[in-house]
Amino acid sequence: MSGEFEFIERLTKLLAGPPAGQVWIGDDAAVLDGGQLLATDALVEGVHFDRAFCDLADVGWKALAVNASDIAAMGGTPLAAVAALVTPPGTGLADAVAGGLAQAAEALSCPLVGGDTTGGPALMISVAILGTSPTSGPVLRSGARPGDSIYLTGTLGMAGAALADLRAGRDPAPEALLRLNRPTPRLTEGRAAAAAAATAMIDVSDGLVADLRHICDASGVGATIIDGAVPVTGGTFGESPSVGGDDYELCFTAADPRAVETSFDDAGLTAPARIGLITARADLTLRLADGRDRRLCETGWEHQIG
Amino acid sequence: MSGEFEFIERLTKLLAGPPAGQVWIGDDAAVLDGGQLLATDALVEGVHFDRAFCDLADVGWKALAVNASDIAAMGGTPLAAVAALVTPPGTGLADAVAGGLAQAAEALSCPLVGGDTTGGPALMISVAILGTSPTSGPVLRSGARPGDSIYLTGTLGMAGAALADLRAGRDPAPEALLRLNRPTPRLTEGRAAAAAAATAMIDVSDGLVADLRHICDASGVGATIIDGAVPVTGGTFGESPSVGGDDYELCFTAADPRAVETSFDDAGLTAPARIGLITARADLTLRLADGRDRRLCETGWEHQIG
Numbered sequence: 291m292s293g294e295f296e297f298i299e300r301l302t303k304l305l306a307g308p309p310a311g312q313v314w315i316g317d318d319a320a321v322l323d324g325g326q327l328l329a330t331d332a333l334v335e336g337v338h339f340d341r342a343f344c345d346l347a348d349v350g351w352k353a354l355a356v357n358a359s360d361i362a363a364m365g366g367t368p369l370a371a372v373a374a375l376v377t378p379p380g381t382g383l384a385d386a387v388a389g390g391l392a393q394a395a396e397a398l399s400c401p402l403v404g405g406d407t408t409g410g411p412a413l414m415i416s417v418a419i420l421g422t423s424p425t426s427g428p429v430l431r432s433g434a435r436p437g438d439s440i441y442l443t444g445t446l447g448m449a450g451a452a453l454a455d456l457r458a459g460r461d462p463a464p465e466a467l468l469r470l471n472r473p474t475p476r477l478t479e480g481r482a483a484a485a486a487a488a489t490a491m492i493d494v495s496d497g498l499v500a501d502l503r504h505i506c507d508a509s510g511v512g513a514t515i516i517d518g519a520v521p522v523t524g525g526t527f528g529e530s531p532s533v534g535g536d537d538y539e540l541c542f543t544a545a546d547p548r549a550v551e552t553s554f555d556d557a558g559l560t561a562p563a564r565i566g567l568i569t570a571r572a573d574l575t576l577r578l579a580d581g582r583d584r585r586l587c588e589t590g591w592e593h594q595i596g
Numbered sequence: 597m598s599g600e601f602e603f604i605e606r607l608t609k610l611l612a613g614p615p616a617g618q619v620w621i622g623d624d625a626a627v628l629d630g631g632q633l634l635a636t637d638a639l640v641e642g643v644h645f646d647r648a649f650c651d652l653a654d655v656g657w658k659a660l661a662v663n664a665s666d667i668a669a670m671g672g673t674p675l676a677a678v679a680a681l682v683t684p685p686g687t688g689l690a691d692a693v694a695g696g697l698a699q700a701a702e703a704l705s706c707p708l709v710g711g712d713t714t715g716g717p718a719l720m721i722s723v724a725i726l727g728t729s730p731t732s733g734p735v736l737r738s739g740a741r742p743g744d745s746i747y748l749t750g751t752l753g754m755a756g757a758a759l760a761d762l763r764a765g766r767d768p769a770p771e772a773l774l775r776l777n778r779p780t781p782r783l784t785e786g787r788a789a790a791a792a793a794a795t796a797m798i799d800v801s802d803g804l805v806a807d808l809r810h811i812c813d814a815s816g817v818g819a820t821i822i823d824g825a826v827p828v829t830g831g832t833f834g835e836s837p838s839v840g841g842d843d844y845e846l847c848f849t850a851a852d853p854r855a856v857e858t859s860f861d862d863a864g865l866t867a868p869a870r871i872g873l874i875t876a877r878a879d880l881t882l883r884l885a886d887g888r889d890r891r892l893c894e895t896g897w898e899h900q901i902g
Contacts (some may be wrong), residue, residue, distance in 0.1 A: 308707070312712075320709035322676055322726070328709060330724055332680035334716040374638035374722040401614070403626035403634060410640040411718045416680040418636055418724030420628070539628055 316508070317431050318363035318492060323363050325423030333417035341413070343456040346383055348471035350390025353415040353512035356495065357399050357422040359475035360539045361421035363483025369475065371419040375479060376410035383413060390418075392492045400477065425486040431508035431543065434490035436570040438543040441488075441550060445521040446498060453536070453584040466523075467592040472502040475540040475542035475591040478557055483542045486553035491542035498527070498534040502541055503574060509543075514583065528576055531586055534563045575578055622814065624669035624798060625739050631729030635666040640723035647719070649762040652689055654777040656696025659721040662801065664704050664781035665844045667727035669799040670734040671790025673783065674706035677725045682716035689719060697723075704781065730790040735848065740796035740815035742876040744849040747794075747856060747868040749785040751827035752804060755842035772829075779844040784863055789848045792859035797848035804833070804840040805892050808847055809880060815849075818879045820889065821872040834882055837892055849874055 307316045318331035333339055333353050344352075354371055361368050371585040373391055377383045384407055395402040400419065452462035452470040462470070476493070483491055490505045499518070506513055520527035527533065540562075543551050547564065554561050566577075574586040614620045619627040627634035636807070639645055639659050650658075660677055668676050679697055683689045685836065690713055701708040706725065758768035768776070782799070789797055796811045812819055826833035846868075848883040850856050853870060860867050872883075880892040 308709070312708060312709075314709040320676065320678065322709065324725075328676060328678055328724075328726055330678040330680045330710060330715060330722070331712045332682060332722060334682055334714055336717065337715055370634060372626065372627065372634055372636040372724050374636045374724075376638060376640055376720060401620060403614070403618075403628065404636060405619040405621070406637045406722075406739070408638055408640055409643055410720060411642065414639065414682060414720055416712075416722035416724075418634075418680075418722075420632075420634055420726065460677050473874060482669065572668070 313430060317422050319362040319421065321423065321428050325428060327361055327364050327366045327421035327423060327428060328418065329357055330416060330418040331356050331360065332414060335413040340377045344471045346386035347390030347393065349415060350387040351394040353417045354391055354394035354398065355473045355475050356538065357417045357419040358400060359493040359495065361419055362477045362480035362553050363491050363540060365424040365488065365491065366421040366428060366481045367481070368398055369420045369422055370401050370403045371395065371417050372403060373405040373584045375405065375407045376414040378412065379409040381400050388414060403504065425479055426484055428486050429488045429491040430437065431490050431492055431505050434505050434509035434511050434543040434568045435545070436511055438489050438545050439542065439547055439564050440515070440566040440568060441542050442539055442565050443476050443519065443562045444539040445523050446537050446539060447523040447525065449473070449536035450533060451523060463527045470536060475538060476540045479540055479559055480558040482559055483540065483544070486549040487546065488542040490545045491540060494534045494537050494539045494541055496535050497532045497583060498530050498541060499574060505543065506572065506574060510572065512571045513566055513571040514569055514575045514577055515586065516577050519563055519565045520577055521563050523564040528578060531576065603635070619736060624665060624666040625727065625736050627667065627729065631734060633667055633670050633672045633727035633729060634724065635663055636722060637662050637666065637722040638720060641719040650777045652692035653696030653699065655721060657700040657778050659723045660697055660700035660704065660706065661779045661781050661821040662844065663723045663725040663801040664783060665705060665801065666780045667725055668783045668786035669846060671730040671786045671794065672734060672799065674704060675726045675728055676707050677701065677710045677723050679711040680722045681711065681713045682720040684718060685715040686742040686798055716824060721743065730768060730787055732790055735790050735794045735797040737796050737798055737814035738812050738848040740811050740817050740874045741851070742800045742817055742874055744851050745796050745848065745853055745870050746819060746821070746872040746874060746875040747848050747867045748826065748845055748871045748890040749782050750845040751829050752800065752830040752840035752843050752845060754833065757829060776842060779842070779843060782846045785865055788859045788863040788865055789846065789850070792850055794848040794850045797816050797846055800840045800843055800845045800847055803843050804847060805837050805880060810876065811849065812880060816878065818873055818875040818877045818880045820875055820883055821892065822883050824885055825869060825871045827869050834884060837882065
């Protein structure tokens with residue numbers, strides 16, 4: 291649920307909105323009564339994966355992992371998942387995909403409690419996941435405030451580097467290939483961010499700029515990213531601002547850097563990188579090493595500001 | 597979730613099973629902690645629908661309705677749903693499908709709280725639904741006992757007749773076409789059955805014999821259907837035992853016929869037809885008008901018994 295369901299958003303505007311305390315369309319997961327979280331994400335062959343570059347168990351793993359990443363982005367904990375699997379007839383792919391689903395279910399402590407399987411023209415898997423919010427409440431996209439620091443867990447670029455290697459016929463580094471095909475949702479990190487009173491959070495599935503923009507749009511704020519502060523494998527962020535799709539790291543905002551440090555330390559986690567600041571001006575900029583600011587867009591940075 | 601997810605069932609047998617009070621794979625919906633219900637069902641073009649015979653809004657409606665039917669079959673009430681929609685690129689189908697989804701969400705009081713949309717080689721829609729159990733607990737497939745009566749809501753055959761007409765180039769009756777393309781999940785009926793202490797329940801999505809067999813298998817019992825007692829549009833059950841797929845009526849078992857009558861009457865519903873009896877012998881038979889018993893299989897009845 292990366293914000294691309296705008297047509298449903300248009301339609302639901304015609305219907306009654308959610309009751310107080312609930313959030314429906316527009317965040318990583320919907321927030322229901324009592325803070326329950328519900329999300330869905332589908333993977334389609336040829337769109338989200340290429341069977342030349344992964345095995346079928348990877349597809350099953352990733353289908354559950356990307357859904358759990360939506361729960362992580364709320365600071366939540368997965369409870370259970372269901373899967374709908376569409377496979378081309380007669381190919382016997384279902385068992386292999388289900389094997390990866392079951393591995394992920396065990397690794398993420400998120401039981402696969404039901405499903406549906408059917409024939410179809412291409413391999414597609416859709417997972418829906420139910421989760422619980424942290425006791426402090428779910429971390430939405432809409433709470434970022436000017437002056438908040440922006441944080442990023444882990445590093446960006448490994449999944450993209452692995453895909454580039456595969457497409458070029460090179461062998462990717464084993465760690466990078468795992469990042470691409472067996473992503474680990476940052477569930478512990480998401481809970482640590484929530485415990486540090488994170489004001490907004492999203493998982494980086496489309497790329498850092500695109501995903502941070504969702505936070506800014508939902509919060510009515512802007513952001514400045516400090517180029518040298520973004521951990522990017524094999525380069526700088528300014529050289530490749532579209533980096534980070536498929537990495538499934540978390541980007542969050544928080545007002546108190548000390549609380550973030552303490553919370554991650556208490557959880558036995560590496561401190562997240564502090565990569566920038568939320569601003570009042572509603573645009574996204576990149577501060578280069580020379581101190582100049584550039585306006586960021588999803589595919590690069592556009593032109594000098596000021 | 598019509599029991600076709602056997603490969604997941606095989607895999608989950610290798611993993612830890614559900615804690616007491618929960619039911620995972622193998623019923624219409626999974627039963628989670630506190631009686632919450634979770635289910636998923638997908639519709640694929642060319643498998644579950646033919647765009648020559650329905651409009652795109654019908655596809656959206658049906659995707660939510662068949663999921664709500666799984667909640668109905670537990671005696672439950674839908675809480676919320678999410679949808680993953682795959683559409684061929686550049687065709688702009690998504691809005692039309694979403695329109696039908698939104699109509700069903702309003703009609704069934706089941707808000708669509710989130711979703712995912714992506715391109716793909718064919719039109720596919722997968723819905724997952726969350727629901728609550730009745731206060732008496734969910735009605736599983738596994739509770740039928742010898743001597744219980746078997747009940748069926750509504751009549752069978754209309755959806756199938758409409759599809760046959762469409763395939764033959766005839767205009768179906770408007771009511772039959774609605775049954776095929778805009779099925780109504782029997783939510784009120786499901787709750788009435790639960791209130792009458794139904795011992796087992798399933799929705800008739802594959803056909804009465806196939807679905808009643810799921811109850812028998814899960815309960816370790818058999819069943820005898822009384823031919824003349826099954827309401828079938830334009831024929832008798834014995835003439836077409838595969839009837840009932842896509843009708844989304846409910847088949848349930850209960851020990852006390854008076855409780856069933858009272859419960860449906862209290863809910864302002866037509867009494868369900870009492871179509872047979874659960875037996876101790878683990879097979880399905882059909883009692884014909886002449887008193888002879890025939891063994892039933894999904895495609896017909898096989899041979900004379902006794």
